[in-house]
Amino acid sequence: MGDLSGYKGAALRFLEKAGAAVGDVLEVRATWGTVTGTLVPRYLYGDGEHIVIKLKSGYNVGLSLGDLSGVRVVAKGDRPSFSPPQPPKPSKGLPKVLLIGTGGTIASRIDYRTGAVRPAVTSEELHAMVPELSQVARVEPEIMFDILSENITPAHWTRLARRVAKAVDEGADGVVITHGTDTLGYTAAALSFALAGVPIPVVLVGAQRSPDRPSSDAPLNLIAAVSVAGTASFSGVYVAMHQGESDDKIALHRGTRVRKNHTSRRDAFESVDVPLAAVWGRGGLEHVADGLPPRGREFKPSPRFDGAAALLKFYPSMPGGLVRAAKRAGAKVIVMEGTGLGHVSKEVAKELRLFIRSGGVACMTSQCVRGRLDLSVYDTGRDLTRMGVLPLGDMLAETALVKAMWVLGTGAKGEKARKLMAEDLAGETTTRTFPG
Numbered sequence: 001m002g003d004l005s006g007y008k009g010a011a012l013r014f015l016e017k018a019g020a021a022v023g024d025v026l027e028v029r030a031t032w033g034t035v036t037g038t039l040v041p042r043y044l045y046g047d048g049e050h051i052v053i054k055l056k057s058g059y060n061v062g063l064s065l066g067d068l069s070g071v072r073v074v075a076k077g078d079r080p081s082f083s084p085p086q087p088p089k090p091s092k093g094l095p096k097v098l099l100i101g102t103g104g105t106i107a108s109r110i111d112y113r114t115g116a117v118r119p120a121v122t123s124e125e126l127h128a129m130v131p132e133l134s135q136v137a138r139v140e141p142e143i144m145f146d147i148l149s150e151n152i153t154p155a156h157w158t159r160l161a162r163r164v165a166k167a168v169d170e171g172a173d174g175v176v177i178t179h180g181t182d183t184l185g186y187t188a189a190a191l192s193f194a195l196a197g198v199p200i201p202v203v204l205v206g207a208q209r210s211p212d213r214p215s216s217d218a219p220l221n222l223i224a225a226v227s228v229a230g231t232a233s234f235s236g237v238y239v240a241m242h243q244g245e246s247d248d249k250i251a252l253h254r255g256t257r258v259r260k261n262h263t264s265r266r267d268a269f270e271s272v273d274v275p276l277a278a279v280w281g282r283g284g285l286e287h288v289a290d291g292l293p294p295r296g297r298e299f300k301p302s303p304r305f306d307g308a309a310a311l312l313k314f315y316p317s318m319p320g321g322l323v324r325a326a327k328r329a330g331a332k333v334i335v336m337e338g339t340g341l342g343h344v345s346k347e348v349a350k351e352l353r354l355f356i357r358s359g360g361v362a363c364m365t366s367q368c369v370r371g372r373l374d375l376s377v378y379d380t381g382r383d384l385t386r387m388g389v390l391p392l393g394d395m396l397a398e399t400a401l402v403k404a405m406w407v408l409g410t411g412a413k414g415e416k417a418r419k420l421m422a423e424d425l426a427g428e429t430t431t432r433t434f435p436g
Ligand code: ASP
Pocket: 103, 104, 105, 106, 147, 148, 149, 150, 179, 180, 181, 182, 183, 206, 207, 208
């Protein structure tokens, strides 16, 4: 018997009966027509009701056994004449979830010619690749961008925030945003500020491994994100990614406290110094933290950002000229990532003083991932406080940068901007030290 990796139940029996194996070119007869393509392995969480084949065009489609009347292994695939099956008719009673595609690995496929991963598939294709989605929600896919997330800018955050606000008006029960993982945390933070008080769950989701790979985390992340967006009793902005390396639990992280802390692991994302917001297992939500906001709150989006902020990481021997360069590049707010409790060298401190005197807002965060600032312990910290550097407690440096862009986007300047930076607006700072 050939390789039928990932297939189980009725799907496995259907393929075994035809003598099919992964990699074979199949001609599959369905109620809506005939389709030819290569059988691809299913991921670990795949159900027993679907088979997935790759068309010559490179698209993967999930086919429901209920629609299939026969299958034949063909020695050599002819160019298939095919129009993709419509996603299944939405079943009434299921929640309505807007699925926004922005690009990234979760929406990418391997280019078999070059071996490179490139963003190519649409949300509709994602839907076809993960047919289980149609059992969880009435998913309405929509592509907004098709870019790797290193190319996301504040202008994209604004467009996303506006689209989510419109989805709220249209009566969506939840929104899922597929996004590259590299800057997923930044976008999650941006939407947390822009959509503070959003009355539905907004779940950002990515994948560390592309959907073409049997070890991909994309399908389960997506199923969890859609399920949470559609059915959770809480609202707010979250990131959904694998909780561990095994393919069974998805962690929900708060949008302002999440960080990508590993380059390749499926559980790369961590909540920093706060408990997970929730954990999703195959049967639904298994754990929900206390105190999450309920659905249906007051909501007034504030979607504008102004990119005139800079994030500078201090390092031994850092030239003070880098602070001046940030100012020359237009920065009105500089977020420093200082050492330890919040320190920079005398040379950099001197430049920060000049920056503040010229009307800029200088904030301090720590390059230690965990813990909070304390500028009262050493002379350096006391000097920084005296010159007006604003300590940001335990705010993540990336979140602080995004917040600065959002604060500037509200039109706030000077004292007003400092006040907004220091206040907790979307769970970005905590007052209690997290024990874990
Ligand atoms: N560079 C990619 C991105 O962030 C990686 C990924 O999607 O995970 O878009």
